Amino acid sequence: MHEWLVVASEFAILVINAIALIFISFATIRAAIGAAPAIVSPPLSGTQRRDIWLQYARWLIAGLTFQLAADIIETAITTDWVTIGRVAAIAVIRTFLNYFLERDLAEARELQAQSRAKDAHAET
DSSP states (O other), X not given: OHHHHHHHHHHHHHHHHHHHHHHHHHHHHHHHHHHTHHHHSSOOOHHHHHHHHHHHHHHHHHHHHHHHXXXXXXXXXXXXXXXXXXXXXXXXXXXXXXXXXXXXXXXXXXXXXHHHHHHHHHHO
């Protein structure tokens, strides 16, 4: 029974990490394509840069969350303390990254809401 759980957990870790890889890769390509026009034309406006960043941050948060889930499963099947320590350190780093991305995302949303409120007020 234990061996079956280890095999199933390893497979789940592989699948979850693959999902995270797809999310992060897709987001990076999308952000690069979104920012590419700035290379050949006038720089992007603050709103355009913020929109690209917000979309990118959302996908990165999703990818990091999936990676953290895989780390949690990995700690459940690992018996070596060195490996558990390594996975725990990676999980802490990913948690901090996720926290700061969430915070930046909240700040960007607030700025975006303020900008929209200003625009709406200016139109009236």
